[in-house]
Amino acid sequence: MSRVYLAHLSLTDFRTYTQVELPLEPGVTVLIGPNGQGKTNLVEAVAFLSTLSSHRVSADGPLLRFGTERALIRARLVHGGQNTSLELEINASRANRARINRANPVRARDILGICRTVLFAPEDLALVKGDPGNRRRFLDELLVTLIPRSAAIRSDYERVLKQRNALLKSAKSQHYSRAGVSEGQQATLDVWDQHMAVAGAQLLAARLELLERLKPHLAMAYRQLTDGSKELKANYRSTLEGQLSDDGETDLGSPDADVQLAGLGVPELTRRYVQAFADSRRRELERGLSLVGPHRDEVELMLGSAPARGYASHGETWSAALALRLASYYVLLEDAQMEGNAPILILDDVFAELDTDRRTKLASIVSGAEQVLVTAAVAADIPRELRGVQIRVLPGGIVSDGE
Amino acid sequence: MYEGAVQELIDELGRLPGIGPKSAQRLAFHILEADPEDIKRLVTALVTVKERVKFCSICGNVSEQDTCIICRDPRRDPTVICVVEESKDVQAVERTRSFKGRYHVLGGAINPIAGVGPEQLRIRELLTRLNDSAIEEIIIATDPNLEGEATATYLARMLKTIGITVTRLASGLPVGGDLEYADEVTLGRAFEGRRNAIA
Ligand SMILES: Nc1ncnc2c1ncn2[C@@H]1O[C@H](COP(=O)(O)OP(=O)(O)OP(=O)(O)O)[C@@H](O)[C@H]1O
Ligand SMILES: [Mg+2]
Ligand SMILES: [Zn+2]
Numbered sequence: 001m002s003r004v005y006l007a008h009l010s011l012t013d014f015r016t017y018t019q020v021e022l023p024l025e026p027g028v029t030v031l032i033g034p035n036g037q038g039k040t041n042l043v044e045a046v047a048f049l050s051t052l053s054s055h056r057v058s059a060d061g062p063l064l065r066f067g068t069e070r071a072l073i074r075a076r077l078v079h080g081g082q083n084t085s086l087e088l089e090i091n092a093s094r095a096n097r098a099r100i101n102r103a104n105p106v107r108a109r110d111i112l113g114i115c116r117t118v119l120f121a122p123e124d125l126a127l128v129k130g131d132p133g134n135r136r137r138f139l140d141e142l143l144v145t146l147i148p149r150s151a152a153i154r155s156d157y158e159r160v161l162k163q164r165n166a167l168l169k170s171a172k173s174q175h176y177s178r179a180g181v182s183e184g185q186q187a188t189l190d191v192w193d194q195h196m197a198v199a200g201a202q203l204l205a206a207r208l209e210l211l212e213r214l215k216p217h218l219a220m221a222y223r224q225l226t227d228g229s230k231e232l233k234a235n236y237r238s239t240l241e242g243q244l245s246d247d248g249e250t251d252l253g254s255p256d257a258d259v260q261l262a263g264l265g266v267p268e269l270t271r272r273y274v275q276a277f278a279d280s281r282r283r284e285l286e287r288g289l290s291l292v293g294p295h296r297d298e299v300e301l302m303l304g305s306a307p308a309r310g311y312a313s314h315g316e317t318w319s320a321a322l323a324l325r326l327a328s329y330y331v332l333l334e335d336a337q338m339e340g341n342a343p344i345l346i347l348d349d350v351f352a353e354l355d356t357d358r359r360t361k362l363a364s365i366v367s368g369a370e371q372v373l374v375t376a377a378v379a380a381d382i383p384r385e386l387r388g389v390q391i392r393v394l395p396g397g398i399v400s401d402g403e
Numbered sequence: 404m405y406e407g408a409v410q411e412l413i414d415e416l417g418r419l420p421g422i423g424p425k426s427a428q429r430l431a432f433h434i435l436e437a438d439p440e441d442i443k444r445l446v447t448a449l450v451t452v453k454e455r456v457k458f459c460s461i462c463g464n465v466s467e468q469d470t471c472i473i474c475r476d477p478r479r480d481p482t483v484i485c486v487v488e489e490s491k492d493v494q495a496v497e498r499t500r501s502f503k504g505r506y507h508v509l510g511g512a513i514n515p516i517a518g519v520g521p522e523q524l525r526i527r528e529l530l531t532r533l534n535d536s537a538i539e540e541i542i543i544a545t546d547p548n549l550e551g552e553a554t555a556t557y558l559a560r561m562l563k564t565i566g567i568t569v570t571r572l573a574s575g576l577p578v579g580g581d582l583e584y585a586d587e588v589t590l591g592r593a594f595e596g597r598r599n600a601i602a
Pocket of ligand 1: 039062066
């Protein structure tokens with residue numbers, strides 16, 4: 001496997017930074033400084049270059065330094081001795097753009113997969129405790145990091161979903177009128193059913209395949225982080241297998257149905273979606289909303305025999321969240337055996353919140369990575385296993401080296 | 404905000420497609436500073452186009468007479484109709500010189516978010532044209548994006564019952580794109596490689 005590391009990061013008008021240059025080395029780098037000085041801002045930029053999304057905000061607006069219209073993230077990656085330069089322009093009022101090796105600008109989406117990262121942050125607790133949207137996003141983002149062209153699958157599905165929801169919303173009033181939904185509208189719905197079935201089946205198949213790859217790593221990572229008395233499992237609960245109740249809520253299919261679904265293939269999943277949409281037409285018209293599809297699916301996490309969400313203790317929740325991120329790291333590493341593109345690990349403020357035992361365990365696992373970026377407010381929070389290069393992040397956005 | 408007339412002009416320009424507030428302002432000031440004769444010519448062109456240019460009563464393409472030049476041209480193949488979203492797509496297909504039949508302009512694509520359903524498109528007019536038994540094939544050349552594909556699916560399903568050959572342009576057109584931006588070679592090939600739209 002060839003070495004991949006970030007050798008230089010340069011930010012312009014990103015968050016707190018007017019302009020900052022950050023040279024980096026392979027191995028462990030710890031960013032240390034008081035609260036609110038811009039440590040997270042730095043690693044957020046690295047992660048954004050990798051996933052085109054932030055772990056803190058869902059819109060790009062907050063990434064632009066107050067009062068500016070455009071932010072630049074520039075990076076030099078060293079990839080098996082070769083330099084790759086990446087430049088990402090985040091724009092307030094038009095589409096983001098990217099440049100690879102100073103070539104002509106391309107769509108931002110085209111840099112996905114070049115700089116791979118796995119980010120651990122306190123926000124990850126929501127992966128376990130939060131609503132299903134958090135877990136769907138986790139899976140979809142990993143999917144895009146692993147297979148960049150699946151970004152298109154995801155955005156196609158989102159577009160179809162928006163169109164179909166708009167149609168259902170306007171048909172809802174017809175549904176409740178005396179005339180009822182016209183034949184023309186039913187025929188139009190049939191068309192969107194067909195297109196959503198195709199897009200949904202592709203997304204579902206990709207998610208199921210990815211989850212099957214994740215499962216063994218997830219169980220292993222949880223074992224590594226704990227005493228091993230409980231097992232962490234993930235089951236994909238699809239609305240395709242479920243029963244729609246009259247109030248439009250879905251009883252999801254049985255927990256082990258995902259293995260069978262994963263074996264079906266896209267054409268069969270498409271056929272099943274078409275059928276499921278037909279079966280739920282009346283309820284969808286009543287609600288004016290798409291009730292069946294990957295956008296309503298759940299990735300259920302089980303700790304032993306209890307669901308993690310709503311049952312796990314605080315410590316267990318942390319372990320499960322870390323295990324999800326570690327499992328992503330393992331899947332990407334496995335893939336990197338062929339691709340030669342091992343992920344950079346980013347640990348944003350996680351050690352302060354962990355007990356000594358979990359700290360040590362996590363530190364010894366991640367210290368083996370090619371490159372690790374860690375942020376902490378005080379040096380004392382960093383476990384001995386991760387003492388690497390220390391960089392002080394000081395007021396005024398100045399980054400100085402302080403071995 | 405500017406005073407009266409200037410702001411009114413900016414607002415009007417801002418309503419045009421693809422013109423944001425900043426461009427509208429720039430255009431307005433360009434007009435203010437321009438030679439009055441130039442602006443008179445522009446105004447005349449605008450008024451004339453609205454007075455003189457109509458939509459062809461057969462195919463919906465822009466035309467200065469009741470029917471457009473293509474519909475009036477006896478050399479065009481009366482057995483094939485190419486269905487497009489907009490008049491500008493007719494121009495794009497004409498540039499390829501691959502197509503000798505006639506057109507039908509829908510006036511858009513099915514787009515629920517924008518409130519456009521089949522009733523808002525010239526689909527009823529298409530069905531009326533199909534009563535003419537000379538027509539043997541319909542080529543669907545809607546844009547290769549989601550809304551264009553959905554419109555194609557809708558048409559294919561509807562025409563299935565009529566028993567006419569329905570084909571869809573072959574892929575090779577950039578997905579997610581606009582027909583009018585496809586280059587002639589690609590679009591020409593897409594015509595030659597069209598496939599049956601009724602599965
Ligand atoms: N778009 C922006 N423009 C200017 N300043 C911003 C912007 N976004 C965030 N900030 C400022 O950045 C600071 C937070 O930076 P950051 O999250 O990197 O801190 P940190 O060093 O990680 O702190 P902690 O140790 O508390 O995690 C806040 O003071 C916030 O006001
Ligand atoms: Mg922070
Ligand atoms: Zn005509």
